[in-house]
Amino acid sequence: MSDLAIPTLQTEAQRERSAIGSMRLLQTACILVIALVIVSPLFMLLIASLKDDRFQILADMGSFRAFWVSNPTLSNFAEVSNLSGELAFGRYLLNSLFILGCTVGAGLIVNSMAGFVLAWGTLRGRALVLSLVIALYVIPQESIIMPLVIMVSRAGMTDTFAVQIVPWVASPLYIFLFYQFFAQLPKELLEAAEMDGASVFRTYRSIFLPLSLPALATVSILMGIETWNQYLWPILVTQTDYARPITVGIATFFGQDSIYWDRAMAASVLMMIPILALYLAFQRWFVSSFIGSAVKG
Amino acid sequence: MGNRLLSFLMASVALGGFAEAKTVIHVMHQGDPGWVSTYGEVAKRFEEANPDVDIELIYAPHDAYNEKFSAAVMSKQLPDVMELDAPFLANYVWSGYLQPIKPLIDQDIIDDMTESNVAQGTYPIDNELYAVGLTDSSVVLYGNRKYLEAIGARIPKGVDDAWTREEFEGYLEMLSKLEGVKWPIDTFRGYGIKTEWITYAYGPILQSAGCDLIERKSWKSVGTLDSDACVDALTMMQKWVKNGWVVPQSSGTNQFFAEGHPAALALGGHWFYAEAAASMKDDIIVMPLPKFGPKGASPNGTWIWGITTASEHPEIAGKFVSFMLKDKALRDYAKEDSAYPGLKSFAADSPLYANGGPMAIAFEQASKTAIARPPHPAYPIITSAFMGAVDEIFNGGDVKTALTAAAEKIDEDIEENDGYPPFDEQQ
Numbered sequence: 001m002s003d004l005a006i007p008t009l010q011t012e013a014q015r016e017r018s019a020i021g022s023m024r025l026l027q028t029a030c031i032l033v034i035a036l037v038i039v040s041p042l043f044m045l046l047i048a049s050l051k052d053d054r055f056q057i058l059a060d061m062g063s064f065r066a067f068w069v070s071n072p073t074l075s076n077f078a079e080v081s082n083l084s085g086e087l088a089f090g091r092y093l094l095n096s097l098f099i100l101g102c103t104v105g106a107g108l109i110v111n112s113m114a115g116f117v118l119a120w121g122t123l124r125g126r127a128l129v130l131s132l133v134i135a136l137y138v139i140p141q142e143s144i145i146m147p148l149v150i151m152v153s154r155a156g157m158t159d160t161f162a163v164q165i166v167p168w169v170a171s172p173l174y175i176f177l178f179y180q181f182f183a184q185l186p187k188e189l190l191e192a193a194e195m196d197g198a199s200v201f202r203t204y205r206s207i208f209l210p211l212s213l214p215a216l217a218t219v220s221i222l223m224g225i226e227t228w229n230q231y232l233w234p235i236l237v238t239q240t241d242y243a244r245p246i247t248v249g250i251a252t253f254f255g256q257d258s259i260y261w262d263r264a265m266a267a268s269v270l271m272m273i274p275i276l277a278l279y280l281a282f283q284r285w286f287v288s289s290f291i292g293s294a295v296k297g
Numbered sequence: 298m299g300n301r302l303l304s305f306l307m308a309s310v311a312l313g314g315f316a317e318a319k320t321v322i323h324v325m326h327q328g329d330p331g332w333v334s335t336y337g338e339v340a341k342r343f344e345e346a347n348p349d350v351d352i353e354l355i356y357a358p359h360d361a362y363n364e365k366f367s368a369a370v371m372s373k374q375l376p377d378v379m380e381l382d383a384p385f386l387a388n389y390v391w392s393g394y395l396q397p398i399k400p401l402i403d404q405d406i407i408d409d410m411t412e413s414n415v416a417q418g419t420y421p422i423d424n425e426l427y428a429v430g431l432t433d434s435s436v437v438l439y440g441n442r443k444y445l446e447a448i449g450a451r452i453p454k455g456v457d458d459a460w461t462r463e464e465f466e467g468y469l470e471m472l473s474k475l476e477g478v479k480w481p482i483d484t485f486r487g488y489g490i491k492t493e494w495i496t497y498a499y500g501p502i503l504q505s506a507g508c509d510l511i512e513r514k515s516w517k518s519v520g521t522l523d524s525d526a527c528v529d530a531l532t533m534m535q536k537w538v539k540n541g542w543v544v545p546q547s548s549g550t551n552q553f554f555a556e557g558h559p560a561a562l563a564l565g566g567h568w569f570y571a572e573a574a575a576s577m578k579d580d581i582i583v584m585p586l587p588k589f590g591p592k593g594a595s596p597n598g599t600w601i602w603g604i605t606t607a608s609e610h611p612e613i614a615g616k617f618v619s620f621m622l623k624d625k626a627l628r629d630y631a632k633e634d635s636a637y638p639g640l641k642s643f644a645a646d647s648p649l650y651a652n653g654g655p656m657a658i659a660f661e662q663a664s665k666t667a668i669a670r671p672p673h674p675a676y677p678i679i680t681s682a683f684m685g686a687v688d689e690i691f692n693g694g695d696v697k698t699a700l701t702a703a704a705e706k707i708d709e710d711i712e713e714n715d716g717y718p719p720f721d722e723q724q
Contacts, residue, residue: 232364
């Protein structure tokens, strides 16, 4: 009886293993398909940036020829790397990097300080301020953009770097993110710091901030993407090449009658690199922050 | 020492005074990289010829130009010179943003303008010219020679010889059955509904069929846009879409010349010639827009130059516009870009559009069938309402209902603005 049972069990185990194997194969295939869907536009972008005929790029779109280049050239990249002249795309890229660095840098300081005060500060009416911060978050940027244009114009800030940095440093979303993170840290940390005679700022800088790497990474990435992709605002407040960012520069390629796909693709590849680097640099903490939020939530 | 100090101070004041005396002319424009560079070079040449003037170019991307313009209006930072899309001229003049340009521009340029160019820059209330351009535009019917020969289609020789509606629809049906043809026609739905394309290119189909977007004397849309002729014209277009004869919006704007040439015909702008001819060479045939009813109709109008009422130096602004329109390098670039001539001298110098040139038919349309889009301050609403209706119709909506809703929306806007006086007195 048992002699008969063993082969049956083995067969079932084999079947189970085979089913698990098939499932894994299916999962891998699904992941590959999803990866292909995500990667193929980026690959097409890269391939198109290596072609020097904009009409050919257009003709190739929609066929497999869009994923192949027979005579690759870097001429498009050379054309979008110039630092001076009428269309100084190299300069636009540097402008964007400068705006990104300043906005994210200042944003991390301002928003984290505000979040800390709202979480642990002694400010009266903190709950009300927090409610107002959350309420502000639901107001879309587009609805306040014109009054903001008038304000910065009256302040003489048009066509400067400051006008692209200052209005976006403080953000209700990021203040709330920091607030949530700080509020979850144990109160004992604050009490211990108070007993040691640390000032509020010292407690924030030396104890709470070093513990908030996941929040800092999350805000850096989200704020970085938001700043990097700003389009309408810089169009409204920049006039010349001086402070023009790359997003506005790339729009030049999409003209009234024709699209310069060759250079648009090369500029898009260049534009992707910094934000990809930012994501890769903070990816570990970014993911852990999201996992942490999910577990705690 | 005292004298030297005095001389130094006087020199400083003189230099300072000189620097302040430089007149700055702000010029707001759009355009692709080629045009942006060309405008920059023209500005430099003008500054060299006029050392007391600084030209400050303000660029705004084509797709966000209206937003940039609105921001300039609200922040009271209107430029001296601005590029504007011709059908929006009436709205800008009515709003008080533009001033008559004729006294500010060289007379030889005014005399050089084509009839269509004058029409696109004229405000119908006072019949004054408010804007001028080097170029104009049109839409033609492009055909794939091999496919048309395969079905034995008649090739029109000129605008007077255009296909009739029956011929056109007959050819569409024949092409739909021809091997190799995936779609008989590309009407460039791929441009989407956020550009001017639908009103610009499909409006003439309605006009040719005997109706319009709005009645141009009473300035009422109900009874015109939803008239039987318009309902019939758009039902015809809806049928093309339903039959699968039209390149869908998701397939982009390259199906006429993409690999395998899936589209046999293309109802495309003059600029499309450069894209298509680059890969199709001699296989491309340029034909006039078909006659869908009692008369032929084609669109016109493009981006033209106006001088704003905010300009403190309109004479210098006018001098710059004249200089720019005569600039040889600018004209050479425009020619290279297949620009459609708006000045007679430029047309004579453009082999593409000259008699016997591959796009001669497109230029012939300017004098024979071109109809400007409604020159009315409500144009922004007219175009957005019409585009919304066409989108609904192409997605299977009821033609009459969609057109009536659009017409009512237009009339409501006009009523809300008290008829945009003095347009209400034109009736």
